[in-house]
Amino acid sequence: MAHAEVHDHNTPLEYQSETGRLNILGFWIFLGAEIALFSTLFATYLVLMFRTADGPTPHELFELKGVLIETFLLLTSSFTCGIAIHEMRRRNRKGLFTWMIITLALGAGFLGYEIYEFVTYVHEGAALGTSAFWSGFFVIVGTHGLHVTMGIAWITLILIQVARRGLTPQTSAKVFISSLYWHFLDVVWIFIFTAVYLTGMVLHNG
């Protein structure tokens, strides 16, 4: 709520307003809560890992190829998102838009592969209600996928605001916060790739 803003030339745009600074700190704390949320999901998944009942095992269904493509798409999108923020700090609106749209396209590609993967599993007889293991799988991977979907919608709406209002301390703080969110989803995916897919393909009961 303070207004007399004092900042030197080097302060990034998104940190120049009090609201921007507060929002960014608040969002970091929100990401802390998100870590608690995903930790709970990981704990649940790992506890239920071998509880496949009569359904298929992950060993039988997981395929590395699709998962690797998903991983590649999402990791690259995190990189392009970083470039977008770099362009924003150079006050280059066009660069920001270009790289953010590439980021969103890669995110959409990731989602496409994930949906395809889910549909394949369901056809192969593994759905949410098949066994405790598959409940855990669909909910943890699905929660991440839902986050990506929300991220795409959210960033799109923010880009519309930047297009309308230009790069101000307010809009740039929003872009910056959404980029934090995007990187966070990338980090979570690395854990999913390890704890869900690699572990599921290597470890199996009996």
Add this chain to the structure above:
Amino acid sequence: MKWDEFFVTGDPLIYGADVSIGLTVIGILFYLTYFKKWQWLWTEWLTTVDHKKLGIMYIASAVLMLFRGGVDALLMRVQLATPDSKFLDSQHYNEIFTTHGTIMIIFMAMPFLIGLINVVIPLQIGARDVAFPYLNAVSFWTFFIGAMLFNVSFVIGGSPSAGWTSYMPLAGNELSPGPGQNYYLLGLQIAGIGTLLTGINFLVTILKMRAPGMTLFRMPVFTWSALITMIIIVFAFPILTVALALMTFDRLFGAHFFTLQGAGMDMLWANLFWLWGHPEVYIVVLPAFGMFSEIISTFSRKTIFGYKAMIWAMIIIAGYSFMVWVHHFFTMGSGELVNSVFSITTMIIGIPTGIKIFNWLFTMYKGKISFTTPMLWSLGFIVNFVIGGVTGVMLAMAAADYQYHNTYFLVAHFHYVLIAGTVFACFAGLIFWFPKMFGYKLNERIGKWVFWVFNIGFNVCFIPQFILGLDGMPRRVYTYSAASGWGNLNMLSTVGGFLMGVAFLILVYNFYFSFRYSERENTGDSWGLGRTLEWSTTSAVPPHYNFAITPTVKSFDPLIQMKRDNVDLKPKIKDIKKIHMPDNSGVPFFMSAFFFIAGFGLVFEWFWMGIVGLIGVFITLIIRSFDPNEGYYVSEEEIKETERLTV
């Protein structure tokens, strides 16, 4: 679903409730229309983002829920007063103890404390409002609508009946069919969103909005307790969110997280629930500790004894609160090693808590004590809470717990902790800061009656339950045989319960009496003993911008320092500058309405309605995001007029 299944039918108690709810609603609508109060209600309350008004709304809702939860408690006590009673049937009794527990913890204790935190903390740190005033309104409205959704179950669809812990498989579709358990899941989920947002909001507020000079170790103890509580909220509530979501998947979409079929694991629910549930106990007790610290220090006219020890004790308690959850189910097959570890961590928590008790006692030592009602509640807290704490250490011993588990001994223990800790603090804090909210004190004479009747009633109610528990009476039974010999003590316990009910009625009368007859305050320091910044405002009720000029803090207990230095608290005209404040917004209200629609749809598995509600929620989010919400400036003239400054 047929209409007679939709509405709860067949019980005269419920019909009575239907009629009274209907009459109350008609009465409120009539009042608002007849006295042309709609506009006032909308602009002053429903759209407000002012932390003080939101705090008052939190507290008002919590008092309402205290009434609801209290009626539940009295119905249980009537049923248990005599052996083989036919007053309630077993299903009805199960529903009542479930809603009693859930409402008292989630919809009474937490909002009451969050309400007081809302009113007091920004004032205590010398801030104009919280970091995110709009988000604060969203927090309130999601809590409120979650509570309403949960309460609707009482007349529409039927209440949950699997206990507030909702253990699986009891809470699953097979053993708890129908919408009741879904109300629990969705009501708590929606309210939980609000709590998490409060956690983030106050964390940023306390870290970033403190007045100049107020370093972390110059913060009042209550502010510290709020800070630590918010950290617990941020890390504990996501666990509840996930646990509730997983059970919702089990019940609505056929998943197998906690079910017996499909290799699900019922104990996983118990673990997740208490991984949130135990920190939750500290979420409702740490702010209470903070308030007692303020009150005891104020009315002993002494600075708090062992300030740093108090803070570190709370930090240690917060850390350990995440490491004791298994003690809630020692008897459920964890094994001796695990039980031993959790037994020890549980007992360790007693040490920092003991430090706090001694610090309160030493604060009073050689103090000039005023026995005001807030002070009486604080003294009552120390005595009664120690009983709760000592029995807690008894329960912490895993081997001994096999004897106490699921008996009335446990019931008595946690009521001694939660009532003597949290409820006493809510009353003490409400009375202490009442003049800050409304500009007059609650009548002290009537207040003392409330204290004594409640305290005697409380002990008469729960001491017999310790004995009943040791005698083997299990909790959550709807009746017992005359041969058990438990009749007399149960009757005594019921008498105590009704004494607490009487005390509540006297308290409500005190609200009315004080509104009519209490002397209006004309200084900001109503008790004349204030030590912290909230008492440094010039008017009794702070204006919406709180401080005309942001105070500067030079020491702990800043107002005491200012009094010593004879600082003139009245702002100087030359220092007045325009103040930036956030705009009111109706969006949080509508967002919560859509949450209600979504929640209600999911409760009845009408998925179209759930989707409509969620789309509505997203639309409100988008509207807010696109609103530039730049706020407005309070002009210098307006400030001068409010502060009654003349040239």
